[in-house]
Amino acid sequence: MNRAGAMQRRWLFHCLLISFCAIYIVYYPATYSILDECNTLQLSYSLSQGTIFPDHAGPGAGLWIDGHRVSKFSIVHTAMMAPAWKLNWRLSFLLAAAFFVLGAFVIRAWLERERLNGDWSALYFFLAGTLYYTQTVMAAVPSAVTGLFGLSLLMRESPRAMLAGFMLGASVLLHPWMMPFVAVASAVWLLERSSVDMAQNLRRLLAGALLPILMMGIYNFETTGSPFRNVYTMLGHQRSFTGLHFTSYFMFYVASLAIFPLAGWAVFSPRLAGGWALPIASATALILAALYYYRDGLNISSAQVGSVKALLAGAIPGQRFIIPISMVACIPAARLLDSFSVSAPDWIANWARPFALAGFVSGFALLSAAHQSYLRAHAAVQAALCQTVPANAPVTVSDELLKEMGPDCKVYERVVGGTDGQTPAANAYVAWLGTPGERPPARWIEKREAKTFQLRSWIWNRDLWIARPLGAAAFASGDSG
Secondary structure (H helix, E strand, C coil), rough: HHHHHCCCCCCCCHHHHHHHHHHHCCCCCCCCCCHHHHHHHHHHHHHHCCCCCCHCCCCCCCEEEEEEECCHHHHHHHHHHHHHHHHHHHHHHHHHHHHHHHHHHHHHHHHCCCCCHHHHHHHHHHHHHHHHHHCCCCCHHHHHHHHHHHHHHHHCCCCHHHHHHHHHHHHHHHHHHHHHHHHHHHHHHCCCCHHHHHHHHHHHHHHHHHHHHHHHHHHHHHHCCCCCCHHHHHHHHCCCCCCCCCCHHHHHHHHHHHHHHCCCHHHHCCCCCCCCCHHHHHHHHHHHHHCCCCCCCCCCCCCCCHHHHHHHHHHHHHHHHHHHHHHHHHHHHHHHHHHCCCCCCCCHHHHHHHHHHHHHHHHHHHHHHHHHHHHHHHHHHHHHHHHHHHCCCCCEEEEEHHHHCCCCCCCCCCCEEEEECCCCCCCCCEEEECCCCCCHHHHHHCCCEEEEEEEEECCEEEEEEEEEEEECCCCCCCCCC
């Protein structure tokens, strides 16, 4: 892309931004679908009710500590969503989308500060995993964008270390996963300074991070009894970096960085990344992600999903743990691609911009349509449960249904999870979810009136069985199984 000509044409960024907002509104998420989303909403709802303990406001996941359930999710992230409960909880989805928009401006400003064409911000808009998580209530995008902002403040010609420290600390408050990434990046950045600058910048970084550190300590003390102990460590997540799937996960993440963003491997080059901070921090985060026992997207299945769709359904959500790397990789990737394109003729740039815009619009619309189809099936599950199970009735549900028990339907104060080998209590309603044609265990529906709901989409298909104990109020009119 010819740099001189590109600086005169800034329409691509604005068109990408407008297209993102328009498509997001058209395919505004119908509901949540991930267990972590359910638990995040439970904590957010409890905060809207004036308590930090989810079990005080209804059903809620977490670790039992001193008679309370304590959530492992970010109190700061969920507090930002809590006001939405006064109007409509689905407004919570706007938080991740707003942070994505903020990240786009951070990327463009960083590019132009490096005297690179701002049109390379298109790389950011093609981060498929990031786009996917904007349509969730998870902290992945807000925390990554906050960390991106902090690093952009450090990587300036005149660093703003105190504000950077605050933003980097805030990113950890939004999601603990950001800790190794921003800590390593900050440490390496400091080591690259002169001894005088190092001491001064360290003081400024720590001063900026002081408020987030205090907030984390106070919350830990209130929930676990110690400012230095949090639920993650008590749950033992630090012992989950076993490397059981290291080879396959490492290859997946490395391959992902070649695509999201294009030329993303440039982040590992000190020359292209402007020093060693981004390469070493990115390598650290990538290795940790590969060592972890889990990644998203591996268990999504449907009877009607073909191999290509199944691949995308597994690969795109699987970007979650490398979203921070993908975002910062946009800068060195842009520097690499820009060096190749400076001598390209103008006609290539003239065609590249509309092609990029068309690619983003079609790609994001397709991703959003597929995800919305998946979400609508989950919305049908949640609606069926809310409409069929009476308030305050005891309910036994199969494992896959536990994540549907969010606080948007406040009737499940007596819900318990059950296995197929168990016999639910005689007075309990039961709800069981299976693939099309499957039936619940006989002991789950014996001596009960059962009703089936066929949930079909082009992404996710299930049969929902709800059975009421004999003697309970009859189901509303409709087909029964």
